[in-house]
Amino acid sequence: MARAGHLTGRRTRSARAAGALTLVGALALAACGSGDGGDTTADGEAKDLECSTEAVADKPWKAAEPREFSLLWTDWADYPITDSWEFFDEIEERTNVKLNLTNIPFSDAIEKRSLLISAGDAPQIIPLVYTGEERQFAASGAVVPLSDYIDYMPNFKKYTEEWDLVDMVDNLRQEDGKYYMTPGLQEVSVPVFTLIIRKDVFDEVGAPVPETWEDLEKGLELIKAKYPDAQPLADGFEGGAMINYAAHSFGTIGGWGFSDGAWWDEDKGEFVYAATNDGYKEMLTYFNGLAEKGLLDTESFTASNDGGGTVTEKFAAEKVFAASGGSWTVQEFGTALDAAGITDYELVQIAPPGGPAGAVVEPRNFWNGFMLTADAAKDENFCDLLHFTDWLYYNPEARELIQWGVEGEQFTKDDEGKYTLEPDYTLKTLNLNPSGTIDIKKDLGYANDVFAGSTESRELKESYNVPAFVQYIDDVQTNRTPRDPFPPHPLDEAELEQSSLLGTPLKDTVDTATLEFILGQRDLSDWDGFVAQLEGQGLQGYMDLINGARERAEKNS
Known part of the structure; x- marks a missing residue:
């Protein structure tokens, strides 16, 4: 089902190493090494981590010592991951972090992810998480309450504030008042489809x-x-x-x-x-x-x-x-x-x-972000893990690297901020420089579907898209x-289980009837019969759960 350590023994590129090390060394942003990991106090609040230095928003970050963290990687059939992907080498050179991957196929990624987390076998970093998908894992204590550690994520803090997303993030809080994933942040949010x-x-x-x-x-x-x-x-x-x-x-x-x-x-x-x-x-x-x-x-x-x-x-x-x-x-x-x-x-x-x-x-919406599994908080280098994921998901340097590769190698950028792929390189999925022979996505791992697009400034979003x-x-x-966002209505663990038992068959009925009504297989004159069908499946009890959670959240706010 999964294979760990898929990308061990990757090649290095000494020709680039000097430049990369000079860049990060100049800022001397060493990470932390807290033996406490993510332990909590008796009242359930997270302890302060003992970081040797603070990470700084918009600055390069590099761990003081080599670190290894594990990550759940989703494989897209059209873009199979290879040992020669430069993407991982570049991440390691810049941050001193090696990623050990557990691979799952895109075709059943949600099911595989859930099984791994529920069994306690999941790696530390869980990418490709959309808001709402964390609820079941938060309720069972399988993932870290990231809201406890936001002070160690300076890039996330900066861009939620600058892009006016603080209230939206607060709406991610669960029944206990904490949120358990940090989402991909978009400076401008428009419907994708x-x-x-x-x-x-x-x-x-x-x-x-x-x-x-x-x-x-x-x-x-x-x-x-x-x-x-x-x-x-x-x-x-x-x-x-x-x-x-x-x-x-x-x-x-x-x-x-x-x-x-x-x-x-x-x-x-x-x-x-x-x-x-x-x-x-x-x-x-x-x-x-x-x-x-x-x-x-x-x-x-x-x-x-x-x-x-x-x-x-x-x-x-x-x-x-x-x-x-x-x-x-x-x-x-x-x-x-x-x-x-x-x-x-x-x-x-x-x-x-x-x-x-x-x-x-x-x-206005988020894009996919990440969770950290509960075991991650026990890692003696948990502070480094927080700094690393904050850099990877929210630092402009990392976001540019993920989308375009290395400046001066894969792309150039002019004084007006226009990005151009070098003649040998292409990004075929976006028809960028189609005459190039090396695809930065397929051959090098940049612009990959696990990380690309997660967090984007408007400038970065526009950099690879056509004028249209x-x-x-x-x-x-x-x-x-x-549309205005709805009031939050987080459910506790027992309510989540009950809502799943009621909500799943209700939605199945809706999905079936929706197509039947549109395609004329069920006459719209039977609308009252459709509503009665839902009521017979426990609709009132389901809505009582949701409205009860909303009232509770309002009182606790």
Whole structure:
């Protein structure tokens, strides 16, 4: 299931060592060595760690002595990790930290991770953690309450304050008032998934770039009249992506963003189950209408795109002209259109359309961060571990290294901050310098899927994206309003277990009925029957748990 120490015996690069050592040596930021590890006092509060020196925000950091820490690495099939990845060598040269990896496949990473943590066999550092995924491990005491140690994470503290994220971080606190993961921080937060459209075709039929879902429907009707064999709108992610980014403008949540299903009803002053509110029904009615008119590629709501399958092929065949995706999808669609001999096209990533609830998008959000397993706090070099992870996830030097590699080797940066890959190097996934022969991701391990993109300044985010994506950021920031975050409602361990027993079958029912309603397999006149079905599965008891937790959190705040 896992193999530890996968990257031992990596080659060194003495040609670079002198420069790297000069950089870190000049600042003499030695780490700490606390024999106490992360022990706690009798009242459960974390002891102060005895660090020999303090780490400093925005400065290089290097352990005083060589350290080894363990990390859970997720393997992507398209980018298999190799012993020759320069990424790990560079990390070790700069920080004096060697990472010993336990590898798990992406295909079942969540399950494998949970098994390892529950069995007490997980490595110290657990990356790729999204907010909410830490709850079960926090409740069982399997991970470290990182909020106890934030004073040892100066980069994290600096950027949560500078980017106005302190309140959002506080919302991560669990029932005991502590938070157990630190997330990836984004200076600007825009929906990752939205609509990619063939703007040239919308122009051709006289349809403007859609500002609302109603605009989109009118444009799709015009396209259908011009291309009668097309089903012009597609998702490609079994509906999960499109329902997620559409839901906010209908006044609900859904798809990938459904989470625990709790929707804050401002008028009632309590949480209600999102799948039973008027906005959810209105959203399903809208998409069902598209399906009935032949405007929706229904197959894309039942089959996965598999990173470039059916929807991409339909885009190239001019059967689909608007589909879900991210900035990378623009490149995928463009490559497919080029291969099909279609060269006169314009692809645009548009801001998620507005709807009955307004021009609303998801709340400002975090990206993936990390947890530390409880055993990590027993490491005599726990203070170094905190400094190292703080550097890796939040220090601008590390974030640039992770995305671009080494300045002067893989890339250069001009006086205006523009990044350019050196002629021998490429980043094929983003079509950067496609004539290069060495892929910094596949061959060297930079821009890897475990760390890249986790924490980003706006400057770094824009550095590797095309101007059209920068325009997308501007459009969202200017013309869309992020929905306010919901009140926190952390559950204790017993409540988490109970909510899982109730919530899992409820969500299964919602997922099934959502597709049935959209695809016309279940008539919307049976909406009351659907709600009754949920009520029969213990919906009221489930919502009582959530509202009780919210009331408790409010009293304790």
